[in-house]
Amino acid sequence: MAHVEFLDETMRDGQQSLWGMRMRAGMALPVSPIIDRTGFRVIDLAGSSMMEVLIRHCRENPWEGLDLLVQSMPRTPIRGGMRSNASVTFGVTPDSLMDVWMRQLNRHGVRSFWIYDVLFNIDKTLRLAKVAKEFGSEVAGAIMYTLSPVHTDEYYADKAGKLSASPDIDTLLLYDTAGTLDKERLTTLVPAIVANARGKKIEFHSNNILGMSAKAYLDSIELGVSILHTASRPMANGPSVPSTEIMVKNIELKGHTHDLDISLLKPVADHFEAVGKAAGYLVNQYSEYDILSIEHQIPGGMTGTLKAQLAQHNMSDKLDEVLTETARVRRELGYPGMATPFSQLVGTLAVLNIVSGKRYAIVPDEVIQYAAGFYGQTVAPIDPNVLDKIMSAPRAKEVLANPPEQPTIEELRKRYCTTNDDELILRALVPEADLDRMWAAGPVNTTYPLLSSSELDQVRRLMQTARAPVVQIKSSAMNLSLRRNRV
Numbered sequence: 001m002a003h004v005e006f007l008d009e010t011m012r013d014g015q016q017s018l019w020g021m022r023m024r025a026g027m028a029l030p031v032s033p034i035i036d037r038t039g040f041r042v043i044d045l046a047g048s049s050m051m052e053v054l055i056r057h058c059r060e061n062p063w064e065g066l067d068l069l070v071q072s073m074p075r076t077p078i079r080g081g082m083r084s085n086a087s088v089t090f091g092v093t094p095d096s097l098m099d100v101w102m103r104q105l106n107r108h109g110v111r112s113f114w115i116y117d118v119l120f121n122i123d124k125t126l127r128l129a130k131v132a133k134e135f136g137s138e139v140a141g142a143i144m145y146t147l148s149p150v151h152t153d154e155y156y157a158d159k160a161g162k163l164s165a166s167p168d169i170d171t172l173l174l175y176d177t178a179g180t181l182d183k184e185r186l187t188t189l190v191p192a193i194v195a196n197a198r199g200k201k202i203e204f205h206s207n208n209i210l211g212m213s214a215k216a217y218l219d220s221i222e223l224g225v226s227i228l229h230t231a232s233r234p235m236a237n238g239p240s241v242p243s244t245e246i247m248v249k250n251i252e253l254k255g256h257t258h259d260l261d262i263s264l265l266k267p268v269a270d271h272f273e274a275v276g277k278a279a280g281y282l283v284n285q286y287s288e289y290d291i292l293s294i295e296h297q298i299p300g301g302m303t304g305t306l307k308a309q310l311a312q313h314n315m316s317d318k319l320d321e322v323l324t325e326t327a328r329v330r331r332e333l334g335y336p337g338m339a340t341p342f343s344q345l346v347g348t349l350a351v352l353n354i355v356s357g358k359r360y361a362i363v364p365d366e367v368i369q370y371a372a373g374f375y376g377q378t379v380a381p382i383d384p385n386v387l388d389k390i391m392s393a394p395r396a397k398e399v400l401a402n403p404p405e406q407p408t409i410e411e412l413r414k415r416y417c418t419t420n421d422d423e424l425i426l427r428a429l430v431p432e433a434d435l436d437r438m439w440a441a442g443p444v445n446t447t448y449p450l451l452s453s454s455e456l457d458q459v460r461r462l463m464q465t466a467r468a469p470v471v472q473i474k475s476s477a478m479n480l481s482l483r484r485n486r487v
Contacts, residue, residue: 007229008042019282026445029069030271030448036072056434080112100409103131104421122159125163138171139170143175145189148380160172173202175205179211182215183216190225204228208237210289217242230247240285345366368393
């Protein structure tokens with residue numbers, strides 16, 4: 001029998017997959033202290049895409065909201081996620097800005113990180129891991145799983161060995177964005193990773209798009225996985241990860257042990273269900289087994305984006321055609337792993353192919369950058385005919401003439417007219433007009449306004465029932481100074 005640790009994804013992957021990253025701090029603050037007391041190994045919370053969404057769509061200062069949530073959960077390490085070569089755009093971010101982004105998250109109290117790169121630029125991953133170690137933070141090196149003829153067990157074992165060889169990598173994270181891993185593949189893949197992990201713990205994250213992830217979690221425990229990523233039931237399943245509730249039940253039935261206080265799961269679930277319904281967001285999802293998902297490998301959150309893009313062109317009935325085209329584009333582009341940014345690039349290109357009626361008639365700059373190797377070495381060669389079309393696109397000559405720059409941090413501070421690195425990152429994320437609207441909206445609301453008085457009273461009663469500690473929530477001096485002194 002095994003002892004299983006749980007990593008909570010309610011406020012990161014759960015709300016990213018189901019709420020489009022629109023979880024405001026006040027939506028979680030009433031129960032974040034309960035989550036903190038539940039016994040999770042780590043609580044996942046921060047990511048750059050969420051910061052951009054909060055600024056643009058919610059008019060909320062993401063640094064201030066992060067401070068509030070981190071202060072409300074003092075017992076459990078808080079995790080942030082980073083793509084090794086770009087956490088502030090879908091393009092390629094200068095190394096100096098990536099290093100500052102890592103340092104600022106640490107300064108705001110984040111002490112656990114998962115660092116990923118779909119093309120496995122290991123050197124960039126390890127550079128960021130070393131920066132995290134300046135603060136004594138934990139680092140999980142991500143092994144981004146995707147299904148293709150070139151992504152073999154040997155391929156992943158090699159990446160696991162290179163990541164685990166670094167003393168700055170603490171755990172390996174097997175990350176299945178499309179939820180396609182089944183027992184047959186796990187039986188060979190996980191032992192190959194474990195054999196190259198140098199004794200480091202293996203985490204497993206699987207988005208439950210095909211409805212198979214809970215079973216995959218159970219099978220993986222038998223093969224050496226000891227850390228599972230789950231979310232509170234209303235924020236789980238469908239495009240999100242399996243629920244904490246079902247996985248606790250499952251592992252107990254199998255005789256495995258854990259450290260969670262299961263009496264605290266219901267108040268958290270009740271709260272997020274109420275908030276999600278009040279906001280009109282998805283809760284309590286499930287998925288049917290759809291074999292097309294295995295072909296296109298689109299992560300759950302990306303499906304909503306594709307639907308929105310088609311709706312803009314009054315072509316919502318073309319979704320299945322776009323998904324089929326996505327699978328074809330993915331093959332032609334050399335089987336990039338379907339996680340940010342390549343899930344977006346492949347999916348958007350598929351939409352453009354369908355909407356325009358002519359394949360590769362419109363080629364986004366980022367696809368040209370990918371074909372030119374700006375993101376790193378492709379896993380498999382791009383189809384020669386498709387490569388010719390990409391490189392003869394109207395924008396290709398200009399894009400190729402402007403490879404990613406590597407300015408120093410001093411040059412970036414001068415460019416964005418600030419010496420405050422919190423503000424520097426925000427200015428790199430979004431246009432000035434979006435920041436102005438965010439500042440004008442004022443401080444972060446610590447209670448979610450769509451909840452009625454009776455619902456808020458219910459939350460308070462749940463908090464008392466759970467005997468959660470009283471947390472004094474206040475904005476950090478850093479954020480107050482940032483608001484007063486913005487340029």
